[in-house]
Amino acid sequence: MFAKSRIWKRAALVLMILILGTADNVSLLAARNESPPVPHPSVSKQTPALAELKKSEAADRRGNRKRNQRNTQAQRPLSWVKLQQLYPGAFYIGGPRKPRMVTLTFDDVPDMNYTPKVLDILAKYKVRATFFVVGSRARAYPSIVRRMQREGHMIGNHSYSHPVFSRISLQQFQQQVMRTDALLRPLIGYSPKLIRPPYGEILPKQIEWAQSKGFVIVNWNVDSEDWRSLDSNRILINIKRTLQPGSIILQHAGGGQGQDLSGTINALPRLIRMLRSKGYQIVTLPELLNRPVARQTYR
Ligand SMILES: [Zn+2]
Numbered sequence: 001m002f003a004k005s006r007i008w009k010r011a012a013l014v015l016m017i018l019i020l021g022t023a024d025n026v027s028l029l030a031a032r033n034e035s036p037p038v039p040h041p042s043v044s045k046q047t048p049a050l051a052e053l054k055k056s057e058a059a060d061r062r063g064n065r066k067r068n069q070r071n072t073q074a075q076r077p078l079s080w081v082k083l084q085q086l087y088p089g090a091f092y093i094g095g096p097r098k099p100r101m102v103t104l105t106f107d108d109v110p111d112m113n114y115t116p117k118v119l120d121i122l123a124k125y126k127v128r129a130t131f132f133v134v135g136s137r138a139r140a141y142p143s144i145v146r147r148m149q150r151e152g153h154m155i156g157n158h159s160y161s162h163p164v165f166s167r168i169s170l171q172q173f174q175q176q177v178m179r180t181d182a183l184l185r186p187l188i189g190y191s192p193k194l195i196r197p198p199y200g201e202i203l204p205k206q207i208e209w210a211q212s213k214g215f216v217i218v219n220w221n222v223d224s225e226d227w228r229s230l231d232s233n234r235i236l237i238n239i240k241r242t243l244q245p246g247s248i249i250l251q252h253a254g255g256g257q258g259q260d261l262s263g264t265i266n267a268l269p270r271l272i273r274m275l276r277s278k279g280y281q282i283v284t285l286p287e288l289l290n291r292p293v294a295r296q297t298y299r
């Protein structure tokens with residue numbers, strides 16, 4: 001009798017964990033299911049993923065191994081720390097801690113409003129950055145992509161229409177990458193090696209395919225959270241919080257509908273001065289990772 005009630009208690013606990021996990025997922029998906037391109041919600045940060053892993057490990061210990069594997073490994077993305085361990089050289093969230101270098105990355109470009117302003121500031125301060133281009137936006141504003149290239153910045157692939165990669169098929173993922181690749185090549189003269197997944201979400205099988213084609217996946221370890229339309233003070237505080245040598249700093253230079261990135265614009269000169277005053281060299285992402293910007297292509 002006692003043993004039986006304990007089993008029921010355990011079953012109820014596991015059920016509760018599963019329900020909570022699912023509810024979590026549903027609300028996250030609702031938050032992410034916006035028309036593309038959209039800003040990066042904080043769900044792509046490492047902490048929730050790690051929490052999910054811990055939750056699933058606990059479920060494991062409760063003898064629910066089979067169901068757990070089905071639910072977590074098949075559908076839920078792994079934490080970025082785990083992915084970096086599993087795919088060295090193919091998945092990055094940061095660069096080496098020495099020397100004292102950091103890199104600026106700008107996602108969701110180009111747009112007509114913010115991208116030219118970011119380019120103006122970078123030119124003024126003689127800083128080269130890395131821009132992750134959304135294919136559909138490059139198609140709308142090709143001259144701004146050419147300007148990035150002309151002014152010495154690095155270009156990466158940020159999908160065609162900004163979907164959540166972990167929610168689309170391998171084939172759809174491949175199309176998202178290759179469609180943008182085909183668009184960018186004639187504009188900038190090379191096939192970008194670097195891919196940044198929208199929201200940082202990507203599945204192991206997608207990383208494996210990308211690696212087999214000579215791509216490298218790059219997320220970030222410093223999130224300005226500027227997509228929330230924050231003021232420049234808040235953005236600088238967010239960046240300083242986790243800044244260290246080897247940091248890949250995420251900002252946005254292309255806004256979605258109703259999105260105000262003026263905080264990013266106002267923060268940028270201050271950020272550059274702050275980094276230099278702390279002795280950081282601001283390098284491009286390929287320099288930080290010591291990887292080429294262009295992908296070798298075989299025809
Ligand atoms: Zn994005």
